[in-house]
Amino acid sequence: MNTKVVLKLAVASLAASAFGAAIAAPLTVASYDMLNGNTGSYNYWDDTYSGTGAIGTNNAPLSGGKGDLTDGVVANNNWFVTEAPVGPGPYVGWTIDPTIHFHFGGLVNIQKVSFNFDDSNGAGGVSAPRSVQIAGTTYGVADPSGDAPFQFDVVGLNLNVADLQIAIQRANAWVFISEISFDGQRGGVLPEPGALSLLALGMIGLAFAKRR
Ligand SMILES: [Ca+2]
Ligand SMILES: [Ca+2]
Ligand SMILES: [Ca+2]
Secondary structure (H helix, E strand, O other), rough: OOOHHHHHHHHHHHEEEEEEEEEEEEOOEEEEEEEEEEEOOOEEEOOOOOOOOOOOOOOOEEEEEEEHHHHHOOOOOOHHHHOOOOOOOOOEEEEEOEEEEEEEEEEEEEEEEEEEEEOOOOOHEEOOOOEEEEEEEEEOOOOOOOOOOOEEEOOOOOEEEEEEEEEEOOOOEEEEEEEEEEEEEEEOOOOOOOOOOOHHHHHHHHHHHOOO
């Protein structure tokens, strides 16, 4: 392979890497494990959970399935609207600080995690949480001044994982979540800045070699 072709391939590879970094797309969750929600005025369980565990029991261990948190349904109203009358509702609500283990069924690069929380400004003990912890790093959640459900995004993560642990720290008696979603890239690992520098150095080297 002559120098010119190698250089062209290197440029194409660099361009593809840079492009890849820009096209984070929704990632499908294979399954998640956690403790089920709790009962208050209504039952705030993971009603659609597909895996093992008692979906009608407070804080029962659930594993190997998916449910309310990843079904694409985002609650646009407060818990006292969408969970009444008693029956399956879109939220999972806890009186514990929940820890959720997400499994992606293979390596993914995660750029963004989005949480859909309820925030009834303390009505019924439901408030925005204090913080979320993603793979051991804590991100503070600012409580919006209003009382509408809201989305909280953590961006720029660049996590290369097959499984991810997320923990939620409450600020009040309850935390309510209707959806957790992920943006990133399946399989392909986005290059580290160091790797890009090496590639750039290689290209400079090739350019010099070509001149000689
Ligand atoms: Ca949902
Ligand atoms: Ca539910
Ligand atoms: Ca608020």
